[in-house]
Amino acid sequence: MWDNIGEKIKGFAKFSAWIGIIISIIGGIALIGFSAEMRRGGELYFSLGIVTIIFGPLISWISAWFMYGYGELIEKTNAIEKNTRSGISANVMTGNISSPNDWICNKCKSANRETALFCNNCGEKKLEDVNVL
Ligand SMILES: [Zn+2]
Numbered sequence: 625m626w627d628n629i630g631e632k633i634k635g636f637a638k639f640s641a642w643i644g645i646i647i648s649i650i651g652g653i654a655l656i657g658f659s660a661e662m663r664r665g666g667e668l669y670f671s672l673g674i675v676t677i678i679f680g681p682l683i684s685w686i687s688a689w690f691m692y693g694y695g696e697l698i699e700k701t702n703a704i705e706k707n708t709r710s711g712i713s714a715n716v717m718t719g720n721i722s723s724p725n726d727w728i729c730n731k732c733k734s735a736n737r738e739t740a741l742f743c744n745n746c747g748e749k750k751l752e753d754v755n756v757l
Pocket residue numbers: 729730731732733734743744745746747748
């Protein structure tokens with residue numbers, strides 16, 4: 625029920641945009657219909673109807689972007705979290721990484737102890753810009 629919230633938000637954004645567009649168009653047509661039956665002040669309702677038909681869908685659409693974008697943000701963040709976790713846990717399971725300051729050799733990709741100044745596999749020097757987990 626609470627899985628893939630990002631995807632749900634994106635779906636709801638699309639759905640609410642369409643609802644907004646449909647309601648705006650129907651409302652605008654209704655206002656224009658009203659104006660035709662009015663003896664006085666019909667022009668006001670007519671222009672109100674036109675404005676609703678033009679700007680209603682536009683506003684519904686644009687506001688849906690933000691909701692859609694938020695959904696996408698959640699989705700991407702979840703994907704990154706999942707990737708990061710599986711990467712770290714794989715190393716923990718194989719016993720390669722035990723401390724968060726352990727480092728990966730740039731040359732051979734072996735995991736090394738935080739205290740090691742050289743790679744225990746290939747002897748490459750630990751670099752300043754080395755990939756610290
Ligand atoms: Zn190495």
